Amino acid sequence: MRPDMETRGTRTDAGWRDHDGFVGPRQPGTGPRSDPRGDFPTGPAVGDAMPDVRCVSADGTRFDLHEHRAGRPAVFVFYRSAVW
Amino acid sequence: MQLVELQKSIRDFDAANVAVYALSYDEADALRDFRDAHGIAYTLLSDPDSKVIRSFGILNTLIDPNDHPWYGIPYPGAIVVDAEGVITHKFFDRNLAVRAGPEQLLGAALGQSLPEPELDRVAAPDDVEVTVALDGDHLALMVQRDLVARFSVPPGRHVYAEPAPEGSVGVDVRLDASERLVRRPIVRPASEPHTLAGTGESFEVHHGVFELRLPVTVNSAPRQDAPEITIAGEVRWQCCDDEVCDLPASQRFELMVPVSAPTPPALGNSRGAAAEPNAMAHFRRMSERRRGAG
Structure with missing residues (x-):
């Protein structure tokens, strides 16, 4: 699926304003403001088993989601960047 | 954030x-x-x-x-x-x-x-109790929280769910227009089918204690002179039993909710760059590595 790009935005004195009123330096539809319009992929469905996640943690140590949560319910957040 | x-x-x-x-x-x-x-x-x-x-x-x-x-x-x-x-x-x-x-x-x-329904047993039979509150003690830029309208319908009665039968009013929360408030579609509990004994007419209703949740956030940081946002609007419903239907009811609400100051962005201004250690260096290195990887 390739979603359409959301490009509704207006230029204001403070920056580019999107259709929800968020104002930022970049024009909606570019760079980190590449919003989808309409449907877009959101990963496995509700009711599916959470896939394995194997990567490294902030410490640089090996991480395995299901091993780490050890039978606890969990909240798993995907975000853009802690840096910018 | x-x-x-x-x-x-x-x-x-x-x-x-x-x-x-x-x-x-x-x-x-x-x-x-x-x-x-x-x-x-x-x-x-x-x-x-x-x-x-x-x-x-x-x-x-x-x-x-x-x-x-x-x-x-x-x-x-x-x-x-x-x-x-x-x-x-x-x-x-x-x-x-x-x-x-x-x-x-x-x-x-x-x-x-939801906690177990705790209906006020001494309430008048047509009393629907409604409370409106934010689930959370503040709002913050980008971060969504639910405005919760909790209804308590007396035993033996119901309110119409959306979509209500023609001429009736389904339970709903409407917010006044606001430049700063970003809202998303209301989250409703599952309704139950209800059939009138007399006419056999069937429609969807809610019973007992239930909540409508309206996700909201703010699109801008608090201003010095306005550290709070007013969330105002109206809840509406129509309460009936199998014999009698009340007139549609509504209740205004107005909440003053604190808006927390945003965490400065990592890049883009000197305050932010100071808040996120080495942000510029990390950003540069990330960019270069990606460019190198093609």
């Missing part, structure tokens, strides 16, 4: 024994700096090649692969899993600036169970 707001509520997650993870395409040492700067106590995960992001199928493909350094980010969102590892809730918004707040995530992880 979302990560910092999550940290503010981390004790609630710990008390409920719900694990919290947050993954991005940042390098591990960038996450370490962020974690230390904000005292993040939950697990930050590094996926610099976007392998996990791709394996979930949520890579933002609207970004050109040559558009460094943005390419590699996911459509931001949150997934809630139960103790068995089954996905129970997903929070993804079309506006990448709108993120699920801690109360929404914890509520989902706990199954968002």
